[in-house]
Amino acid sequence: MTRLIxxxxxxxxxxxxxxxxxxxxxxxxxxxDPAQAILGxxxxxxxxxxxxRQQLNLDQPLALQYWNWLAGAVVLDFGTSLxxxxxxxxxxxxxxxxxxTLMLITxxxxxxxxxxxxxxxxxxxxxxxxxxxxxxxxxLAAVPEFAVGIVLIxxxxxxxxxxxxxxxxxxxxxxxxxxxxxxxxxxxLAIAVSPPIIRMMRASMIEVLESEYVQQARLKGLxxxxxxxxxxxxxxxxxxxxxIALQLGWLAGxxxxxxxxxxxxxxxxxxxEAIEARNLPxxxxxxxxxxxxxxxxxxxxxxxxxxxxxxxxxxxx
Amino acid sequence: MSGNPQQEAALALxxxxxxxxxxxxxxxxxxxxxxxxxxxxxxxxxxxxxxGKTTLGLSLLAHCKRGTExxxxxxxxxxxALTGLSEAEVRRLRGRAVAYIPQSxxxxxNPALRLRTQLAEALHSWxxxxxxxRADRVREVLREVALPDDDAFLARYPHQLSGGQQQRVAIAxxxxxxxxxxxxxxxxxxxxVTTQAHVLETIRSMTRQHGTAGVYISHDMAVVADLADxxxxxxxxxxxxxxxxxxxxxxxxxxxxxxxxxxVPLLKTSGHAExxxxxxxxxxxxxxxxxxYGSTTVLRGIDVEVRRGECVALxxxxxxGKTTLxxxxxxxxxxFSGGLLLDGEQLAASSYRRTAEQxxxxxxxxxxxxxxLNPRKRVxxxxxxxxxxxxxxxxxxxxxxxxxxxxxxxxxxxxxxxPEQLSGGERQRVGIARAIATGxxxxxxxxxxxxxxxxxxxxxVKLLRALQDDGMALLFVTHNIALVSNIxxxxxxxxxxxxxxxxxxxxxxxxPGHDYTRALIADTPDFELxxxxxxxxxxxxxxxxxxxx
Numbered sequence: 008m009t010r011l012i013x014x015x016x017x018x019x020x021x022x023x024x025x026x027x028x029x030x031x032x033x034x035x036x037x038x039x040d041p042a043q044a045i046l047g048x049x050x051x052x053x054x055x056x057x058x059x060r061q062q063l064n065l066d067q068p069l070a071l072q073y074w075n076w077l078a079g080a081v082v083l084d085f086g087t088s089l090x091x092x093x094x095x096x097x098x099x100x101x102x103x104x105x106x107x108t109l110m111l112i113t114x115x116x117x118x119x120x121x122x123x124x125x126x127x128x129x130x131x132x133x134x135x136x137x138x139x140x141x142x143x144x145x146x147l148a149a150v151p152e153f154a155v156g157i158v159l160i161x162x163x164x165x166x167x168x169x170x171x172x173x174x175x176x177x178x179x180x181x182x183x184x185x186x187x188x189x190x191x192x193x194x195x196l197a198i199a200v201s202p203p204i205i206r207m208m209r210a211s212m213i214e215v216l217e218s219e220y221v222q223q224a225r226l227k228g229l230x231x232x233x234x235x236x237x238x239x240x241x242x243x244x245x246x247x248x249x250x251i252a253l254q255l256g257w258l259a260g261x262x263x264x265x266x267x268x269x270x271x272x273x274x275x276x277x278x279x280e281a282i283e284a285r286n287l288p289x290x291x292x293x294x295x296x297x298x299x300x301x302x303x304x305x306x307x308x309x310x311x312x313x314x315x316x317x318x319x320x321x322x323x324x
Numbered sequence: 325m326s327g328n329p330q331q332e333a334a335l336a337l338x339x340x341x342x343x344x345x346x347x348x349x350x351x352x353x354x355x356x357x358x359x360x361x362x363x364x365x366x367x368x369x370x371x372x373x374x375x376g377k378t379t380l381g382l383s384l385l386a387h388c389k390r391g392t393e394x395x396x397x398x399x400x401x402x403x404x405a406l407t408g409l410s411e412a413e414v415r416r417l418r419g420r421a422v423a424y425i426p427q428s429x430x431x432x433x434n435p436a437l438r439l440r441t442q443l444a445e446a447l448h449s450w451x452x453x454x455x456x457x458r459a460d461r462v463r464e465v466l467r468e469v470a471l472p473d474d475d476a477f478l479a480r481y482p483h484q485l486s487g488g489q490q491q492r493v494a495i496a497x498x499x500x501x502x503x504x505x506x507x508x509x510x511x512x513x514x515x516x517v518t519t520q521a522h523v524l525e526t527i528r529s530m531t532r533q534h535g536t537a538g539v540y541i542s543h544d545m546a547v548v549a550d551l552a553d554x555x556x557x558x559x560x561x562x563x564x565x566x567x568x569x570x571x572x573x574x575x576x577x578x579x580x581x582x583x584x585x586x587x588v589p590l591l592k593t594s595g596h597a598e599x600x601x602x603x604x605x606x607x608x609x610x611x612x613x614x615x616x617y618g619s620t621t622v623l624r625g626i627d628v629e630v631r632r633g634e635c636v637a638l639x640x641x642x643x644x645g646k647t648t649l650x651x652x653x654x655x656x657x658x659x660f661s662g663g664l665l666l667d668g669e670q671l672a673a674s675s676y677r678r679t680a681e682q683x684x685x686x687x688x689x690x691x692x693x694x695x696x697l698n699p700r701k702r703v704x705x706x707x708x709x710x711x712x713x714x715x716x717x718x719x720x721x722x723x724x725x726x727x728x729x730x731x732x733x734x735x736x737x738x739x740x741x742x743p744e745q746l747s748g749g750e751r752q753r754v755g756i757a758r759a760i761a762t763g764x765x766x767x768x769x770x771x772x773x774x775x776x777x778x779x780x781x782x783x784x785v786k787l788l789r790a791l792q793d794d795g796m797a798l799l800f801v802t803h804n805i806a807l808v809s810n811i812x813x814x815x816x817x818x819x820x821x822x823x824x825x826x827x828x829x830x831x832x833x834x835x836p837g838h839d840y841t842r843a844l845i846a847d848t849p850d851f852e853l854x855x856x857x858x859x860x861x862x863x864x865x866x867x868x869x870x871x872x873x
Contacts, residue, residue: 227445229415241436
């Protein structure tokens with residue numbers, strides 16, 4: 008199995024390399040000149056513009072620029088922010104932490120609950136709980152996440168029940184200090200990622216419950232609890248792990264809209280601000296980060312999927 | 325075959341008027357079944373697929389598949405009535421009073437759990453103080469079924485065992501709590517004869533030794549005749565005949581029982597009549613053929629000849645390379661070297677490089693008729709597809725389809741049907757019709773009856789023999805030695821990629837020259853019809869009734 012994991016890891020690194028090319032290429036293609044953006048009206052002076060371009064290494068050939076950027080990125084040096092002159096890594100540090108906290112809380116809450124709902128729906132197949140959950144998940148999956156967020160704000164913050172703050176107020180340093188401010192963003196994200204997990208878990212569990220080994224476990228006279236937890240569940244989560252990974256990977260990009268909606272000081276909001284300001288180093292760093300999260304989460308899912316399959320686990324040395 | 329019936333022996337299993345219906349259609353799946361089995365005896369429950377055998381078997385454990393329901397009748401196991409018990413009470417009885425051996429252990433053993441876990445958990449009502457530790461019992465039962473009992477073996481997962489070992493684990497799992505009754509649902513289907521013989525021997529000794537009553541479900545009369553003390557024949561959800569095994573076999577009362585008995589191929593015959601040696605070039609000549617996958621060689625030095633109107637059987641167990649050989653001849657497997665001559669002309673390895681005429685002359689019939697037919701196409705299009713591809717659009721397509729269906733003994737009206745509207749036997753006939761539509765000279769039959777019931781197999785064999793009489797040459801691939809005598813003139817016995825014996829069927833079967841062939845013959849249940857000749861035996865006068873089937 009170690010060999011398989013190393014193999015996947017290699018693929019992950021390759022993916023990131025390709026992503027870095029795309030990110031760099033795309034930001035270069037943006038229809039504006041960073042030097043011009045920084046100088047604003049002063050850009051009218053060609054000498055100053057040229058000096059700044061040299062300072063930013065914008066006059067170097069593209070390949071060299073890319074190489075320098077990549078070499079820096081590997082050691083987490085993404086250059087300096089064009090707005091404020093702070094090193095990008097320093098600027099992003101606390102924001103990354105804030106966003107990761109948000110994502111982690113969402114994942115820890117949403118994944119188990121979604122799997123439990125899916126499994127329960129499978130056990131109650133064709134009964135009322137199953138029909139209800141299947142309809143609700145379908146509706147929720149069809150609604151965009153920011154719409155869900157707006158509805159939640161209307162319901163719980165500004166409308167009927169004014170129990171939670173509508174937007175986040177505070178810095179990115181200590182997001183955990185006021186947990187009530189996290190409830191709405193986490194809830195919105197959880198609702199956004201759950202439907203596919205619920206549906207996949209239901210389908211996978213139904214397949215396993217119909218299998219001969221589950222029938223055999225029942226015919227052995229095992230209590231239903233043992234049948235479900237020991238015989239059915241471990242075989243059902245393999246395919247679900249892949250879906251969870253896809254969803255959590257989506258979360259890395261999905262936070263952008265949600266952070267913006269709730270004014271949450273994470274990488275999503277930073278990215279929006281950076282795009283507006285044509286702040287290239289920040290845009291590059293954040294997009295690359297989102298890709299890293301995506302690759303890492305999928306790698307973890309592969310490992311979980313492999314570990315859940317004894318054929319793979321045992322056959323490898 | 326069986327010991328003296330213990331007249332005084334207590335009844336271990338009693339079934340009274342049991343009826344199971346399907347929901348929501350309310351159709352009776354089994355109706356009014358009455359059955360008894362004594363301790364230490366085995367009752368063979370015989371019938372074709374769809375006769376309700378498995379439904380009955382599962383209801384003996386008070387288990388109903390989704391959408392089925394017991395409406396009438398009673399099941400009594402070791403003095404306890406199963407019907408009307410609560411979930412929890414039924415659970416306590418399962419494993420201890422009545423246990424189940426599934427048809428395919430590969431799918432009935434949990435792939436994610438070690439053998440130790442799966443065996444030990446079956447001892448859910450085990451009393452450690454009185455009966456010794458569970459761990460000891462697990463090892464003991466493994467020794468009883470002749471499997472290793474060391475820690476390394478117990479730590480294995482099911483996929484690390486061979487098919488025979490998996491089935492013996494399933495048997496151990498059923499016997500571990502010393503049940504009074506054991507229900508076996510075709511436990512040897514999918515095993516080759518050598519393994520089947522071992523498994524049957526294990527079942528026999530386990531039931532005798534522990535006084536367990538067995539219910540053995542099967543579609544194969546030959547296996548049941550060998551094993552059972554009593555036989556119950558099921559047909560369309562009812563038990564149509566029941567009695568001591570010797571009596572049922574010697575003097576079957578019901579027509580359907582007679583049909584099942586006649587369907588069993590005879591192991592030893594004088595062989596199929598030999599076609600005259602025409603002295604000319606054989607139709608197919610394989611010489612020094614060697615084939616493999618990557619760097620692994622699976623076939624070495626294969627020499628086989630097939631003449632017109634002749635059937636050559638390729639006999640071998642799983643992994644012997646027989647399918648690789650037939651796929652090489654068909655041009656589906658390209659990694660081979662050596663002579664492959666059709667009418668003296670060397671065939672290219674890949675079917676893509678053969679001429680349309682060469683491809684037309686060699687046709688292939690696949691093992692599993694449930695997978696070999698495109699479910700979205702009608703029979704008419706399935707039969708026409710190779711014809712149009714190899715010989716162009718026919719002037720009268722309907723005539724081509726009708727002729728092919730007729731030769732495959734199917735009514736012309738089937739042309740409009742989809743595969744899902746056909747039974748397994750009918751599907752295989754469509755497979756045959758598709759292969760013969762182009763008028764080939766050589767038919768390659770790859771285990772074409774192994775997915776079918778014995779009774780259906782007999783009809784397919786009859787059909788193939790008729791084709792052969794019309795001058796068709798057959799390369800008949802099989803693992804079933806009993807079939808060989810009934811269809812082939814020559815047999816090539818394949819073992820581990822080499823032909824260990826090759827010659828006329830009559831000689832090979834009566835005086836096998838190789839140890840491997842002798843072992844194969846010894847392991848096959850030998851079934852002698854005591855009430856009349858089998859129509860599968862060429863030259864025998866087939867009774868009119870059988871001919872009409």
